[in-house]
Amino acid sequence: MDVLELTAIDRGQRDQVGGKAAGLAALLRLGERVPDGFCVTTEAQHRGEVPRAEVLAAYDRLGGGPVAVRSSATAEDLPDASFAGQQDTYLGVTGAEELLEAIRACWDSLHTERAIAYREAAGVAHDTARMAVVVQRMVDAEVAGVLFTANPLTGSRSETVVDAAPGLGTAVVDGTTAADHYVLDGTDPEERGCLTSAQLTELGDVGERLQHELGAPQDVEWAYDRGGTLWLLQSRPITTLFPAPPQSEKPGPRLYVEFGHVQGMLQPATPMGMSTLKSMLAGMLASFGLTVEIVDIGGRLYGDLTDAMRDPSTRQRLVKLMAVDFGPRAQAAVEHLLNDPRFAPEQGARRRGTAALTTGPKAVAGILGALARPAAARARVCAEIERLRQQPVADPSTTAELLDLVEESGQSSAGLDAIVWPVVSGLLVSAALPPLLKGIASDDEGRTVLGGMPHNVTIEMDLALWQVAQRAMPYREILLHTPPDELAAAHLANELPDIGLSAFLDMYGNRSAAEVDIGVPRWSEDPMPVFTMLANYLRVTDPEQAPDRRFERAAARAEAMLAELAQRARRKRPVRGRLAGFFLRRTRELSGLREAGKFAGLYALRDRRRHLLLIGADLQATGLLERTDDVMFLTLPELRTAVERGDDLREAVAGRRSEYARELRRRTVPVALLSDGTDVETLMPAPASDGHTLTGTGAASGRVTGRARVVRDPASASIEPGEILVAPTTDPGWTPLFLTAGGLVTETGAVMAHGPTVAREYGIPAVICVPGATERIRTGQLITVDGAAGTVTIEQPVTTDVTMNP
Known part of the structure; x- marks a missing residue:
C-alpha cells in the first residue's frame, strides 16, 4: 500500500513508513494528541512516482487546507542517530500540486550532501536508506518548541529542558531565534517568557509520561494552538546522551569515575572483555587495600567512589590518589565535588564498603625490597614475564572442560607479587x-x-x-x-x-x-x-x-x-x-x-582468549553462533547455558554487536558521572580560551611546531615524520606511532599513563587532557605544542589542499 493513515500504522511497519511516522503512530497508540495525517510509504518512493490519486484522496479526507509535509526516512529517529534537520520539511503547504511537489522534494532530500555525510558518520549504509513522507494538518500555533526529558547538555536525567518561542516551532528547531529556555527540576516552575506555569507543568508531565511509556529519554516537538491545546508533533530518543549508571541501592547521589581513559582505552569493551576486566581491576584494587564497586556504563568501566568521598579519613587522600591513578581531569572533577553538600563528609565510624587507602605488611615488604635492591626487583619481573611467555598451555578435549579452564583462569593471581x-x-x-x-x-x-x-x-x-x-x-x-x-x-x-x-x-x-x-x-x-x-x-x-x-x-x-x-x-x-x-x-x-x-x-588474556575462541568454534559448528568470535559478545554464565543446554544465542549476540558498533562511534566519554547521568565536567567553570590556544596538562617537556595529524584509529593511521599526533587517547598499541611523531596531544590521560610516559621517553613534547582536541584541531593545521606550559596553539587554519585522514 502506498498511503497509510497514521492511525493505521502497526508496530512492525517501520521499514514502510520510516522513523517519524512510526514515532507518531506510537504516540497515537498511547492516546496522545497528534495532528491528523497520513504517510506516503517507502514503496512509492522505491518506484519513484508519487501515487497522485491516493495522496489527493487522503488530502481531501484531511479537509484540504495547509499541511505540514515532513520526511520520514527509515534511518531517521534511531536510538543513536536522529538525523535532525538532515532531510527536508515543508510547512504551510496548500493545494494539490504544491503538496505533490513537496513530497517529491522530501524524497530528493534523502540524497543531499548533508544527508549522505550524516549517514556515513552514523555508520548507516546508503543502500538501506528509504524515504517515506508524513503529511499532517498544520497546527495554528501560538507557541511551540522542543522538550528534552533529560538535560542534553549535562546528561542529567533529573532535569527536563524546554525551549519555546511564539509561533511555529521551526525557529526553535532551526536555531534562528532566541528561544525562552526553561530547566524543570521537579519544583514548581516559574512563569516567565512565552509559557505559563500551567503549560510548563503540563509539558513536564507529558515528558515524564512519554519517557516512561517509550522506555528512554525523549526529544519531543510540541505546539500549543491558539485555543491553548497542546499537540505533540514528534517524539524520538535523545541520541546524544551517554548511558546512565545502573540503579544503586545505596543512598544519595553516587559518583562514578571512569578507569579506561588513563589506560588509553575509550572504546567500549566487549561483554566478555568487560567481565574479565571487572575481575582484573577488582584484584588490582584489592592489592592496594581498596574496595570499590565497579560498574559497566556504556561498555566502559566506572568505579563508585562515593563512600570514599564521604569518609572524612579518605576524601582528601582520594584527591591525591586521583592524580596518579585517574589523571588531571578526574582529579579536577573530584575536587569540584568536595565542595558539593551532597558529598559532604559523614562523621562516625567508617562504613562497610568504604575504600580503605591502606597498605599491608606484604606491600611494605615488597616496596622496601624493590627500593633497596632495584636490579634484583627488575630481574624478578623479567623472569616472571618470561615464565608466563613460555608457559605451556593445555587444550582440554571437550568444550565443557575448556569452559571450566576459562572460569578457573579468571581466578588465578599466581606470580602477582613478583611484579x-x-x-x-x-x-x-x-x-x-x-x-x-x-x-x-x-x-x-x-x-x-x-x-x-x-x-x-x-x-x-x-x-x-x-x-x-x-x-x-x-x-x-x-x-x-x-x-x-x-x-x-x-x-x-x-x-x-x-x-x-x-x-x-x-x-x-x-x-x-x-x-x-x-x-x-x-x-x-x-x-x-x-x-x-x-x-x-x-x-x-x-x-x-x-x-x-x-x-x-x-x-x-x-x-x-x-x-x-x-x-x-x-x-x-x-x-x-x-x-x-x-x-x-x-x-x-x-x-x-x-x-x-x-x-x-x-x-x-592471550590464553583465555584462545580457549574462548575454541569454544566459539564449537558453538559455531553446532549452529548456536554465527561466527567464532561471537563468543566475545556473551557472558560466562550465558556461555555455560549454551555449552550445557544448547541455548541458541545468536539473537542476543546480534543485538550486542549492534550496541557495540554504536558505542564505537561515540567520540567522547565522561570521566566522571553522577548517578542521575550528569557529566560532572559540565558543572565546572569552562577554562578561558582565546580561540587559538587550547589548554591542557603538560606531560612531556619541550616545544614543537608542526602539522597536526588527527587520528582516531591507530590500526590504519599514516603519520609523516614530524607531524603532531592528535588523538582522543593512547594506549601501548598506539605508541609505535610516536616513533615518527613530532609531538602528542590527547583529550584524556594522566601524566604517568602509557602515552605520556612513552612520549617523554622518546623526547617528544606532549600535552594531555585537552578538551575537544580532535574536534577543534584539524589534520593539516600548523600547531605548537608546549609541554611546559600545557598549551596547544593553533598557528594557522587548515589549507584546502591538505589530504585529510580520519
Missing part, C-alpha cells in the same frame, strides 16, 4: 618527586628526568619494531605501496621474506590497541596494524630522527638533569636533598617497570 610491588615502587618514587623537588626544580625539569626511561617493555617493543623496519629496508617500496591488509594476509600465509617480523610477533604479538579487552584481536591474529606502523617507520629518512637516537638523546638529557637536580637539592636543603637524590636515582631504575604489570597480564 606488582616493583611496579608500585616505581610509581611511588615518581609520585614522591614533585613534593621533594618543590622549590628546587620546575615541573618541566622534573618531567625531563622521566625521559628516556630504561626498562620499559613498551619502549623495548617499539624499538624492536624499528629494528624490523631496518631489516625491511630492501623491501621498502613494496611495504609502502601494498595495502596493509594484503601484507598481513601474505605474512600469515608465509609468503613474505624474513624481516624479523615473526620473532617480533612471538614476543609482542599478544598486544594490540585496546589490548586489555579480551574480545579484541591480537597482532598475532591480525598483523595489519603492525604493517601500518612499519610503513610509518620506513618514511623516516633523517638519521637524526631515528627512534633509537631520539631515545638516547632523551636519556642523556634525563641523566644530566638528574645530576643537576641532585646537586641543586643537596646545596639548598642538605637533608631533604639527599633523599631527593635517592628518589631521583630510584625513579630511573624502577619507573620504567610501570608497563610490566599490564604486559605480564596479557599472557593470561
